[in-house]
Amino acid sequence: MNSHHITQHSRSIMIVSDRDSFSQVISDVFAPDDYNTVTRENETFTSMNGRASSLVFDHDVVIFETDPDDVNEVHALEELLKKGKGDTIFLALTGNDVSIGKARQLQQIGIDEVLPLSIDGESIKLVVDEKIIARRTPEKILHDGPAALGKVISVTQARGGAGATTIAANLASTLAGGQKTMFRKATNSRVVLLDFDLQFGDVNVFLDLEDNGGFLQLIEAVEQPDDRFVASALQSHSLGFDVLCAPAPVLPLQSVRPDLVENMLNILQRQYDYIIVDLPRAVVDWIEPVIKRASHLVLATDTSVPCVRQARRLIDLYQEGNMGLPVEIVINRERKPLLKSEHIREAEKILKTKFAHWLPDNPKLARNAVDLGQPIVRAKPKSDLGKSLSKLASALSVADQLSQRKEIQGDRHV
Helix, strand or coil: CCCCCCCCCCCEEEEEECHHHHHHHHHHHCCHHHHHEEEEEECCCHHHHHHHHHCCHHHHHHEEEECCCCCHHHHHHHHHHHHHCCCEEEEEEECCCHHHHHHHHHCCCCEEEEECCCCHHHHHHHHHHHHHHHHHCCCCCCCCCCCCCCCEEEECCCCCCHHHHHHHHHHHHHHCCCCCCCCCCCCCCCCCEECCCCCCCHHHHHHCCCCCCHHHHHHCCCCCCHHHHHHHHHHHCCCCCEEEEECCCCHHHHCHHHHHHHHHHHHHHHHHHHHEEECCCCCCCHHHHHHEEEEEEEEEECCCCCHHHHHHHHHHHHHHCCCCCEEEEEEEEEHHHHHHHHHHHHHHHHCCCCCCCCCCCHHHHHHHCCCCCCCCHHHHHCCCHHHHHHHHHHHHHHHHHHHHHHHHHHHHHH
């Protein structure tokens, strides 16, 4: 944007509508005492003709109402957006009965978000803030080279209720908050958390989010989603990471196609440093793209014989699709013993690894965190459970830094 400096809370808003009542309602949402600058154009894009480009692109956000069936207005918008909108965000408000297909057509011409006219003021402000923050986040560059692909971290469990979702949500929060390593100071990372547990996913409960229907739209789409479509399905959490919630309705496990997952990961790996995937509690063909791209598999279990055996089967299965896949075993609801019993040593032998990560049993704290809708690492970071979860995230972050350093050194020798 050429003429407006955005502070954390300021917004330069242009409202475009030939209905004065609409413009007034939106103006009231963005009050001047919130450091907003609001400009109103009481006409349509069609009637603006060539003047539109000289008016709209100096603003942070353009909010307008439109009818997807109005061919002339949609064409005027399309021609305007072809000229290149820079960082300006375009939000369209349409009738509540607009189909998903028509909303997507508007997004395909370059509109950032299509919202119903019934949306309340607080929700509009939230969308605007999310979009502005996203636009201000610089593309990540690794040592002045090309953008590095984000790391995919798969999280699964040896049995239901073993704590995979708790681990995934806390990993996302900790990694988004930045991890200090021996190679760099703590910096914020771009993190997205994907709840791929179609039938039992409850990441939204852990994070106090409501499913926005985005994942279901991706699943039902006929053609492959583009960057904008995928971005529209995500929700921005106040703790600094994005979330794809599992669909609210229970869906058959085969509802997702492998090519959809492949395409989503292609897009997300270009945009995020970490993609945390909470895997479904079943083996289905469409998780293969996740496993093939994973830099780590985090497996939650306990040390009971049935869980250890199931963990071994899962490791063997996933490493068939990704030979050499590093596995982080997380022993949940058990405190690390001072001296390992024969039982623990036997479990380590079966899983071919030393148990480095133990999450102590603290049901009261875990339950309170869920009630608050906050990850434990944010609600109680100094608790025994919070420290253990942070340590796990640090281990993954350090491993990735070591891997990147080796890649850079290897490139220098080529």
